[in-house]
Structures are given as structure tokens and as C-alpha cells.
Amino acid sequence: MTRRSVSHIASLVLLPSLALSMAACSNTPPPPEPLTQEALAAVKDTPGAPKEQLARQIDEVFTAPGVGETRAMVVMHGGTIAAERYAAGYDAETKFVSWSMAKTVTAVMIGMLVADGRLRLDDSPPLPRWQRPGDPRGEITLRQLLQMRSGLRHTEAGNPPYESSEVRMLFLDGRDDMADWATAQPLEAEPGAQFEYSSNTTVILADIAARVLTDSNDPETRRRAVDDYLQTRLFGPVGMDSMVPEYDASGTLIGGSLIHGTARDWAKFGEFLRNKGSVRGAQLIPRTWIDFMRKPSPRSEFYGAQTWLNRDSGLDRDDQLQDRGPSTMFAAIGHMGQYVLVSPDQKLTVVRLGHSDTEQRKAMLQELLDVVELYPAR
Structure with missing residues (x-):
């Protein structure tokens, strides 16, 4: 065998390992x-x-590690459903609890009463306890x-949790x-002077x-x-x-905290807000x-009226995360x-509905914003 033949055979033997080495480098x-x-x-x-990118990003919201359990997701674009997906055990008929998304519904109800002339924004509200002299x-x-x-002493998150104003109001001495219970709390600051997120405050609005x-x-x-007012003026x-x-005793x-509805209906609420309160021309x-x-x-730059804004990480309530998406984006959370x-x-x-703890929510929101960023601004 000639030297040239031996060299050729050696090159063929080494070729696969060379290719593997190049791939590793x-x-x-x-490929996904x-x-x-x-x-x-x-x-x-x-x-x-x-379409394929959107399908992949939505899949990530359901399957990516560390995001918690996504149970429902609806994307509406231009007034029509662009995507819709549910986890096993949930479907389009499942009613999901709002938690604090209800606050934004309450704000709409108050706005309708203001428009009706029954409330005024800069008046003291009709609460007898607060109208007593002095x-x-x-x-x-x-x-x-x-x-x-408001300046009221409402501590949303307490340590231990059962000392928080929200827990006491919803489940302990204030539940009936x-x-x-919420209106009885004293002032801890001058009215209007400081922001403090509070479920108690929204119950006062409902009252x-x-x-x-x-x-x-x-x-x-x-x-x-x-x-009847909600059904006649908003939901219907x-x-x-x-x-x-839900109502208390x-x-x-x-x-x-507590309004239940399907993912599609929560999406309809979002569209109602996107269209500035207009529905089919009304x-x-x-x-x-x-x-x-x-x-x-x-x-607060990150909060409006019972609504979260995409400023200073308001959408995720965490100032350690970088804001993404349009600055005009807002949310019920x-x-x-x-x-x-x-x-x-x-x-x-x-719309995303499910169960994620504090750390999981950070990762989950980034996945949601990946979906948002697939859509161009007009």
C-alpha cells in the first residue's frame, strides 16, 4: 500500500471526529x-x-420551567380571538377567580356612577362614619x-400573613x-399624600x-x-x-378580590378597556x-385608578425587572x-390565568411579554 493510500484512509477515519469537534466549537x-x-x-x-412563533411562545407560557401552572390563555387582536389554549381540566366554560383583577371592574362601576351624576370625584364619599364632625x-x-x-392604615401584606389588613378583612374579624372593617381603620398619613395598594380600599369603593x-x-x-347594575350596565x-x-354577609x-368569569369574558373586558368603553358602537x-x-x-407612576401601568415595572409589581412592551400598555392584575x-x-x-408564586410570576410575565412583542405597534 502506498503512502498516499495510507494518508487517504487516515483522513477518512478522522473525518467524523473532526466534524464532531467543529460542531462542539x-x-x-x-434547532427547536x-x-x-x-x-x-x-x-x-x-x-x-x-403563526408558528406565536404558537411557540404561547407553548412556553404553559410549559417553560419555573413559570408555575398556566390554566388558560386568550390572545385577542383587532377584536377577534387570535389564540386560545387551556390546560387539562379547564376549558372555555371554566369560570376563573379574578383575585385583584376585580379592582379594575370596580373602577369601571364607579366611573359609570360618576357619569350618572351620582358621585363626584373630588367629593368626600357618602360614608356616615367619616362624615361625623371632626x-x-x-x-x-x-x-x-x-x-x-387614601392615607388609611391598610397593610396589604403582613408578617405573619394573618396580621395583614387584607387577610383580616377577607377571612377573620372583618369578613362579615x-x-x-375597612372604613373603621384610622389614618396613618394625610389623605392623598402617599400611595398604598390596598384591597380594603376597593371594598370601600364597592360599599x-x-x-x-x-x-x-x-x-x-x-x-x-x-x-343588577353590573349586569345591566357592564356585563350584559x-x-x-x-x-x-361575590358579596359578603x-x-x-x-x-x-372575588369576581369569577371565563377566560374569554376576561378578554372581552380587556377589549372593552382597549376601546375606551365602546362596544359595537355604543x-x-x-x-x-x-x-x-x-x-x-x-x-405612583406605575398605577392609575385601580389599574396597573407599564411604567417602573408596574405590570409585575417588581422594580428589579426591566420594563418591556409599549409604555401605553396597562393591565388588570x-x-x-x-x-x-x-x-x-x-x-x-x-389574558393569562393560572397559579404562579412570586418568583414564578417574574419568569411567567417575561414569557407573556414575548407574546406581546410579536405584535407590531400600529
Whole structure:
């Protein structure tokens, strides 16, 4: 055998190992796993964004490690459903708890009562306890309550948890008459001077609504008055037929925490907000009220009126995370990762419902924003 033949054979033997060595040194990422039929089926034919990319990003919201349990997701673009997916055991008929997304619903109800001329933003609300001579809480205005700057001693998160104002109001000594418990708390700051997120404050707003809708103290009468108003003025016209609000024993809407509805109906609510209160040409609430809900509070750039804003990481309540997405995006947000993200500039509403703890929510929100960023601004 010639020297040339030996050299040729050696090169053939070494070629596979050389190729493996070159591949190991390459920075080229491996191709993505093929999408499952479930992932592809979740996206409509014309979703307004690249279909396969959208399917993959939504799949990440459900399957990525460290994001918690996503149970439902709906993406609406330009008024139609672009994508919809549910985890096993959940479907389009499942009613999901709002947690604090209910706050944004309560703000809309208050706005309708203001538009009706039954409440005024800069007046002290009709709460008898606060109207007694010399009570400093009589200086609190409806606007300040909506913007979470009442000055009341409401501590949302306590350590231990059972000492928080929210837990005490919802589950302990305040549970039978939540508004009575919330309005009884003293001032810890001058009204209007500082921002403090508070579910107690939103229950006060719900109680104010009941007081202007009926003179009765009968719990069933109060419940029926608010329920009828919500159904007639908001849920019915918007087509949110699944919505089930909860009330306490005194007939007060638990307006900071407990309204149940399907993922599609939460998406319809987002679209109602995106369209500034207009539904099929009917203006259900003045456009200026939605603008007010989206305007930063004087004491917080990341919060409007019962609504989270995409400023200073308001969407994730964590100033350690970088803001992403349009600055005009806003949201209704609930405990454990309930989101209705609304982006008017992209004609987009994204709903995610599920169960994520604090650390998981950080990762989950980044996955949601990957979905948002697939859509161009108009």
C-alpha cells in the first residue's frame, strides 16, 4: 500500500471526529423541538403575528420551567380571538377567580356612577362614619380612594400573613362586614399624600356603590342593587355572560378580590378597556374615564385608578425587572398571576390565568411579554 493510500484512509477515519469537534466549537443553537399539535391548534390561521412563533411562545407560557401552572390563555387582536389554549381540566366554560383583577371592574362601576351624576370625584364619599364632625377621614376624596392614596392604615401584606389588613378583612374579624372593617381603620398619613395598594380600599369603593344604588341596609337588597347594575350596565352589554361577583354577609361586593368569569369574558373586558368603553358602537362609559384609569396617580407612576401601568415595572409589581412592551400598555392584575394585559397601540389584549408564586410570576410575565412583542405597534 502506498503512502498516499495510507494518508487517504487516515483522513477518512478522522473525518467524523473532526466534524464532531467543529460542531462542539460552534455557537449555533440546536434547532427547536417540533411544535405539538396542541400548540399549533391553539393559534388561529390569521392571528396578526407569525403563526408558528406565536404558537411557540404561547407553548412556553404553559410549559417553560419555573413559570408555575398556566390554566388558560386568550390572545385577542383587532377584536377577534387570535389564540386560545387551556390546560387539562379547564376549558372555555371554566369560570376563573379574578383575585385583584376585580379592582379594575370596580373602577369601571364607579366611573359609570360618576357619569350618572351620582358621585363626584373630588367629593368626600357618602360614608356616615367619616362624615361625623371632626373625623379627619372626611377629607378623603373618591379620587384618592381610586388612586390608592387614601392615607388609611391598610397593610396589604403582613408578617405573619394573618396580621395583614387584607387577610383580616377577607377571612377573620372583618369578613362579615368588610366595608365596616375597612372604613373603621384610622389614618396613618394625610389623605392623598402617599400611595398604598390596598384591597380594603376597593371594598370601600364597592360599599360606596351600594350606598348610592339603594338606601336599604338589607344585605340582599344591597347585593341585588349592585348585581343588577353590573349586569345591566357592564356585563350584559359587553357580552360577559359568565361573570359571577361575590358579596359578603352585609351585601357588599367583594370588589377587590372575588369576581369569577371565563377566560374569554376576561378578554372581552380587556377589549372593552382597549376601546375606551365602546362596544359595537355604543359608548358604555365616557372615554375620559378610561383615560383617567390609565393616567398615573400623583403618587405612583406605575398605577392609575385601580389599574396597573407599564411604567417602573408596574405590570409585575417588581422594580428589579426591566420594563418591556409599549409604555401605553396597562393591565388588570390578580394574585398568583392573573393578567389582562391591554395594549391599545398593538390592538391587543392578552389574558393569562393560572397559579404562579412570586418568583414564578417574574419568569411567567417575561414569557407573556414575548407574546406581546410579536405584535407590531400600529
